[in-house]
Amino acid sequence: MSFSQRVQNLPHLGIGVSTEYGAFRGSESLDIMALRQAHPQFARFLEVGVELEKGLDEDTQAWIEGGGATTFHFLDVNLDDPEDFDESWLQGIRETAKTLKPAWMCGDAGLWHLGPRERGSMLLLPPICAPDAVSPMAEGIQRLREEVGLEVLPENPPGSIFLGSLHLLDFFARVIDEADTGFLLDCAHLAIYQKLKGLAPTTGLDQFPLDKVIEIHVAGAHIQSVDGLSFVEDNHTPNVLPETWEILEYVAPRATELRATVFECERNPMETTLSGFQRIQKTLSTHFGGIK
Amino acid sequence: MSAQALQRMLIRVMFDPSLLEALRSEPEQVMGMESLSTHELTDLLSQDPRAFRTDSHRSSRHLQALLEEYPVSVHHFTQGNPGRLLSFFSSARFHDAIQQWTSIRKAFERYLVEQAPPEFEPLISLEGAIATSRHSSQNEDPLSPGHWRLGPSKGLVQTPSGLCAKYSELLLPMKETHILEALKSPPGSALNLSGKKDSWALIEKNEAGELEMGEIPESLAQILLEIEHKEVPHRELVDIIISLGADHREEAEEVLQSLRGEGLLVGNDGLGI
Numbered sequence: 338m339s340f341s342q343r344v345q346n347l348p349h350l351g352i353g354v355s356t357e358y359g360a361f362r363g364s365e366s367l368d369i370m371a372l373r374q375a376h377p378q379f380a381r382f383l384e385v386g387v388e389l390e391k392g393l394d395e396d397t398q399a400w401i402e403g404g405g406a407t408t409f410h411f412l413d414v415n416l417d418d419p420e421d422f423d424e425s426w427l428q429g430i431r432e433t434a435k436t437l438k439p440a441w442m443c444g445d446a447g448l449w450h451l452g453p454r455e456r457g458s459m460l461l462l463p464p465i466c467a468p469d470a471v472s473p474m475a476e477g478i479q480r481l482r483e484e485v486g487l488e489v490l491p492e493n494p495p496g497s498i499f500l501g502s503l504h505l506l507d508f509f510a511r512v513i514d515e516a517d518t519g520f521l522l523d524c525a526h527l528a529i530y531q532k533l534k535g536l537a538p539t540t541g542l543d544q545f546p547l548d549k550v551i552e553i554h555v556a557g558a559h560i561q562s563v564d565g566l567s568f569v570e571d572n573h574t575p576n577v578l579p580e581t582w583e584i585l586e587y588v589a590p591r592a593t594e595l596r597a598t599v600f601e602c603e604r605n606p607m608e609t610t611l612s613g614f615q616r617i618q619k620t621l622s623t624h625f626g627g628i629k
Numbered sequence: 630m631s632a633q634a635l636q637r638m639l640i641r642v643m644f645d646p647s648l649l650e651a652l653r654s655e656p657e658q659v660m661g662m663e664s665l666s667t668h669e670l671t672d673l674l675s676q677d678p679r680a681f682r683t684d685s686h687r688s689s690r691h692l693q694a695l696l697e698e699y700p701v702s703v704h705h706f707t708q709g710n711p712g713r714l715l716s717f718f719s720s721a722r723f724h725d726a727i728q729q730w731t732s733i734r735k736a737f738e739r740y741l742v743e744q745a746p747p748e749f750e751p752l753i754s755l756e757g758a759i760a761t762s763r764h765s766s767q768n769e770d771p772l773s774p775g776h777w778r779l780g781p782s783k784g785l786v787q788t789p790s791g792l793c794a795k796y797s798e799l800l801l802p803m804k805e806t807h808i809l810e811a812l813k814s815p816p817g818s819a820l821n822l823s824g825k826k827d828s829w830a831l832i833e834k835n836e837a838g839e840l841e842m843g844e845i846p847e848s849l850a851q852i853l854l855e856i857e858h859k860e861v862p863h864r865e866l867v868d869i870i871i872s873l874g875a876d877h878r879e880e881a882e883e884v885l886q887s888l889r890g891e892g893l894l895v896g897n898d899g900l901g902i
Contacts, residue, residue, distance in 0.1 A: 390764075417633075425766040451640060451733050452726060455764060457694030458733045460687070462640070470632035497683040498643075500635055500672050533680075566679035 340488075340517045340549070347488065347519075347551060348440050350382040350406055350597035351625045352617060355554075355573075357386030357412065360603040361396040367603050367610065369396060373405075375607070378625075379614040382406035384599045385437055386444075388413045389429040390456070393436065401437060408552070408597065409439035409487070413449050413459070416477030416491070417470065421454065427484050434485055440597070442481065443521045443552060446474055446491035446512065463494040463530075466501030466508035475515035482518070490551055492521035495529050495571040505530050506541035519551035522588060525558055525601075528580035529569045538580040539587045550592040555585055555617055556601035573601045575613045585620055595624050634664030638673060641727050644688055645719040646681050649674070661728045688718045693809060695737045698760040700808045701799045702753045706745040709815040714741075734760060748822040751788050755796060755830060758786035762832040763840055772897040776860040777885070780892045782834035785853055789824035793842050833892075848873045852884075853893065863896070 354369060361369055373380035383400050385393065385407050393401075401407065411430070415421045434442070448462040464470055474491070482489045493509055501508065505527070513520050531538050557574035558581070560567050569578070589595075600617055602610040618625065638661055642648045648659065653674060656662050662670070689712075696703050696711050703711050717723055717740050726736035738757045742750050762784040772778060799820075803811040829850035832842040845853075855861055855869050863885075870881035888894045 429766075448636065448640075452730050453732050455732060455734055456698065456760075457691055457737075459694075460691075462636070462643075465632040465636045465639075467632040467635070473633075498639065498676055498680050500639060500669075500676075501632065502668075502672075561683070563682050563685070564679045566677055566683075568680070568683050570683075 340519060343488065344519060344551065344594050347596050348406075349625070350408070350440060352379050352598050352600065352614065352621070353382035353384055353406075353408075354380055354603055355384040355386060355410065355599045355601045356394075356397060356603045357410075358388065358391040358394045360386075360394075362394070363604050365604065365606055367605055367607055369400065369603075370403075372607050372610075376611070376614065378618065379600070379611075382408060382440070382597065384408045384410050384443075384597075385439070386410040386412050387433055387437075388459070389426060389433065393433065397437075407437045407439045409434060409437050409442045411442060411444035411449075413454055414444070414477075414481070415448055415450065416446050416481065417464070417473035418477070419473075419480070422477070422480055422484065426454065430481075430485055434487060439487065441488040441490060441551070442485060443490040443492055445494035445523075445526075446478070446509070447494035447496075461494055463496035463499055463505075464501075464508065466499060466503040466505055468503065468511075470501065471508065471511045471515060474512050478512070478516040478518055482516075488518065488551075489516075490519050490521040491516075492523050492554070493526050493530070495523075495526040497533070497568050499530060499533065504534075504541045506545045510545050513546070513549050518549075519594070520546075520549045521552040521554065522550045522584075522592075523554040523556070524581045524584040524588070525554065525556040525571050525578070527584055528578055529558065529571060532569055532580065538583045542584070542587055542591075547588055547591040548593045550588060551594060551596050553585065553588065553592070553595065553598045554601055555581060555598065555613070557613075573604060575602050575605055575610045577613055577616075582616070582620075585617070589620050590623065592624075595621070598625070631664065631666060631669060634661060635669045635673065637661060637727050637730070638665060641724050642673070643681050643684075644691075644723065644727075646678065647719060648724075649678055649681070660724060688715055691733070692717070695734060696812060697808050698734055699738065699741060699753060699756045700803050700812065701796060702741060702745065702749055702756055704799075704803060704812055704816050705752075705820045706741070706749055707812070709813055711812045714744075749820075751792055751826055752796065752820075752822060754786050755788055755792060758784040758830070758832050759840060759842070762834055765834070772895060773860055774897050775863045777856055777863060777866050777894050777896040778860045779853060779856050780833075780895050783853070783893065784832040785850060785857055786830050786832070787826040787850075788828055788830045788844075789822070789826055790828040790844065791824075792822075792828070793830045793844055797842075831893075849888075852888070856894065863898070 451458040478489050557576035558569045558571050561570050722736040722740040765782045828844045831845045867881045875881040
């Protein structure tokens with residue numbers, strides 16, 4: 338069955354929040370249960386970032402026990418490396434999926450660790466956007482989908498250096514076509530990329546198959562500099578860059594199969610996040626207006 | 630795959646920006662260059678060099694995780710200055726590990742062995758074996774019928790007699806302080822490492838996930854060594870046990886079942902076990 342058929346089985350989740358191990362435990366962190374109680378329309382699901390070595394934290398366990406919907410964001414697999422799909426890791430992923438019962442899997446399609454997966458080797462770098470990097474990535478996505486039995490949506494990662502002859506969106510268009518899958522568009526990461534390359538925020542989106550965008554991420558960022566070079570750091574604050582909003586506003590009406598949007602603001606007090614949630618809701622009203 | 634070669638070179642430059650200069654001036658001398666096209670090298674060198682330094686804590690973060698794997702060795706070797714080991718990221722060991730895509734931790738272990746005085750080697754090897762057991766997971770690969778292998782999360786290392794006990798003594802106060810904090814001060818006592826490797830240590834992760842270690846007899850070590858990295862047919866293992874001192878096959882079989890009972894070995898006797 339092709340993705341265009343399979344997508345019909347994916348649920349409409351609406352707007353949700355991301356987390357990873359311990360993210361809700363900071364003194365300023367979002368109280369996800371309070372958000373769900375006060376503003377349920379902004380906490381329809383929890384995107385759970387999982388590094389298998391760390392497992393699931395108490396907040397995620399509580400969310401699941403309360404019947405909350407989830408998506409499963411991997412944080413520890415180099416999709417383009419067949420060696421990364423060892424049976425022990427796959428078994429852990431299957432068990433975690435059994436616990437989370439996620440609507441799908443997703444995650445940055447980049448480099449999560451150096452060499453074999455081990456302590457001290459974790460990081461996140463974007464892929465080399467070159468034609469010969471497309472097939473290994475697509476094969477990894479297909480493999481994970483088959484091994485776990487869930488849709489696997491690659492996400493465009495952040496970065497400070499992007500190499501390769503292809504525009505990031507062209508690269509991922511080829512990947513999702515070859516893997517026959519959907520896409521998680523991180524608007525903040527794309528804004529970082531376009532700014533680094535000196536391009537307008539929406540460059541390349543007119544050629545991208547936006548009907549394959551199943552999930553969107555929105556997050557804040559801030560401008561930093563090193564020796565006079567300014568760059569954008571994706572910091573998951575509520576301070577969303579204008580370029581990120583511009584991308585969201587371009588994509589929203591064109592992403593005909595959109596199922597979910599995450600506001601990545603898990604380490605911020607609820608009151609500072611509400612205007613961001615409201616703007617996302619307004620921008621996506623045609624998609625999620627009917628979700629109660 | 631060329632994109633892969635470019636990614637590995639990019640990583641090496643990010644951790645060791647001095648490599649950029651070598652790529653500019655003498656690219657043919659840089660390991661891994663043979664896998665890069667001229668276009669890819671140009672792509673890499675055309676980046677603003679400051680962009681490689683946007684994460685000023687990258688190396689420190691990775692080093693911290695590595696230090697926690699070798700706490701006692703690092704404590705006594707660096708004498709309160711673990712930051713000197715940031716030099717690992719510009720060493721041939723690091724560059725080679727990235728280029729070959731092999732374990733960064735093991736590359737760090739080899740680097741430590743090279744940098745520290747020779748008497749540190751058994752201690753570093755012990756901490757390496759502990760790290761391997763700590764992070765090992767259940768081997769899910771099915772065992773061939775009639776074959777045996779080492780039980781999961783077990784490690785063997787040859788050490789000077791008494792090192793295991795001494796190691797535990799040295800580690801305990803560091804854990805109480807928190808290892809990274811403890812590393813900032815010189816150790817309170819000298820290490821006094823000496824002696825040849827005349828003993829074997831077995832490291833095991835128990836069901837609660839805690840590590841246990843202790844010295845084991847030479848004969849047991851020899852049995853375990855035979856199956857440490859491979860499956861061994863039942864008959865061959867029985868012969869090995871006889872060669873190591875069992876009086877007859879029945880006794881060797883008893884030894885095997887006893888080791889299985891202790892979880893040191895796993896076996897598939899052909900009945901689906």
